[in-house]
Amino acid sequence: MDEPSNPHSTSGENPEPSLPVAAEEEAEVNNPGENLPVLKWSxxxxxxxxxxxxxxxxxxxxxxxxxxxxxxxxxxxxxxxxxxxxxxxxxxxxxxxxxxxxxxxxxxxxxxxxxxxxxxxxxxxxxxxxxxxxxxxxxxxxxxxxxxxxxxxxxxxxxxxxxxxxxxxxxxxxxxxxxxxxxxxxxxxxxxxxxxxxxxxxxxxxxxxxxxxxxxxxxxxxxKWDNRQLWVLQMMLGRMSRNARPVVREKSGGKCLFPCTRLLTFLFLLLSFVNVLSEDAPLWRMFCPDFKGEVAILACADGEEGFNRTIRDNFRVxxxxxxxxxxxxxxxxxxxxxxxxxxxxxxxxxxxIGVKRFRKQKKPHELVVVPPLVP
Structure with a gap:
């Protein structure tokens, strides 16, 4: 098989001769019959x-x-x-x-x-x-x-x-x-x-x-991700300002340990408001069930290159x-x-010809231990 311009194919391996594989019976709802289905959305x-x-x-x-x-x-x-x-x-x-x-x-x-x-x-x-x-x-x-x-x-x-x-x-x-x-x-x-x-x-x-x-x-x-999340994941070129950059922000601040008087409650809420989204978080935190932050759009500092320019080489423009x-x-x-x-x-x-079919089979296989999501 001819390789593309930059295939990143696996090196140091000698795969065995390849054999044909049976067609997959995909669990797809649509069946076009003899022809492709006609347009049906507004x-x-x-x-x-x-x-x-x-x-x-x-x-x-x-x-x-x-x-x-x-x-x-x-x-x-x-x-x-x-x-x-x-x-x-x-x-x-x-x-x-x-x-x-x-x-x-x-x-x-x-x-x-x-x-x-x-x-x-x-x-x-x-x-x-x-x-x-x-x-x-x-x-x-x-x-x-x-x-x-x-x-x-x-x-x-x-x-x-x-x-x-x-x-x-x-x-x-x-x-x-x-x-x-x-x-x-x-x-x-x-x-x-x-x-x-x-x-x-x-x-x-x-x-x-x-x-x-x-x-x-x-x-x-x-x-399913929105545009900001895809942008920070370098999977979309943002239409934002060239001088902007996305960052994952996570809420900070802890629980109030003092008696809940009105004054202390007010001060605690004020401090919590200041600390909201004040901590930068790694990208994988967005996937955690307890993540309560968001992707914030920040202005680039003087001399800092905009995020679109930084990630442009990841795209075929x-x-x-x-x-x-x-x-x-x-x-x-x-x-x-x-x-x-x-x-x-x-x-x-x-x-x-006895080719192995890629179907789900109930047979034992090697278990793989995967690290937890949060290190």
Missing amino acids: RSSFETLMRDIQMPPEYGAIYPQEGDTAGDAPTRYVTMFADFFGVCNLRLPLTVFVAEVLEWYKLHISQHSSFGMIGVRNIEYTFRALGIEPIVGDFRRFYQLSVSMGFYSFRQRDHTLKLMVPPKGMMKLKTKFFYVKAAAITTKLQFRNVTEPIVTENISVPKADTVDWFPDLRIIGWV PDQGSLEVVLPQGKWDPGALGDPAATGVPKQPVQK
Whole structure:
């Protein structure tokens, strides 16, 4: 497999020859049948989403026409699903990590299932919160590529630590979509043929003796973040002032140990008010059940570089000139997007050659001891 420009593939390992993997029967509610489902969400909902996620106007996000499907994007536009930006915590521009995952697996972003995107972004914010650089090689330690009903996802590899449980009740995933300029998606956009065999990931599972970051790993489940939280996690370029920076602030102050006279109570409340959000906290504190703070926006000190400039290299920022090109009229070639007849390698041939199927099985496996969330 050709490597992307910066794949961060795992070094020092010699994986065994890869074998085909059976297609995953993904627990996805939507079944498009013979065709992709028709658009079914309102223009007002689309406009609200664009405001909420602070979609850059130069990316040319447009609402589809009545009767459109996800395969009807105009020429040089890309279909994006609303759930990418809701439950999946995705923002544009793409981070380098997301772009390199797409490049490694040779996936077009519109072929991506929302369930798969949740796993990608969960790995990213888990590692960012713990101060670990997210790379494709480590993502592959946890997840195996799969395909179902013409869309790609990732399933948990056997014997790996389960980092999250995806949310339930994600309905009509393929009916809520919109289009953005292809120039805004700064990866090599190519459709993967869903009949192409999927190979197993044979690299070692993450353990204390296989990766140096494992002692720092905490289980951080799926969480839906707002723009400030994604900004401080370096997963979004903020639209704030260039001279601003985000910081996690946690409440401080203790309980009053004196008799509750009116004067002492007043003084205690006054001191507590002064101490509220006065302590800076590490990013992982946001994931703790007892966290009562927030992400505050502070002005940069004299000579201090703004946060957007500091984290810019974590993103694939589109070229402004490419975004300004006048695009022709017409529809794109949707390739195999959502083709229900192409669901991966046929099941019977895979079973005959004895290939291990990646399904949940009740069998013993090695237990992994993970450090607690709060050290």
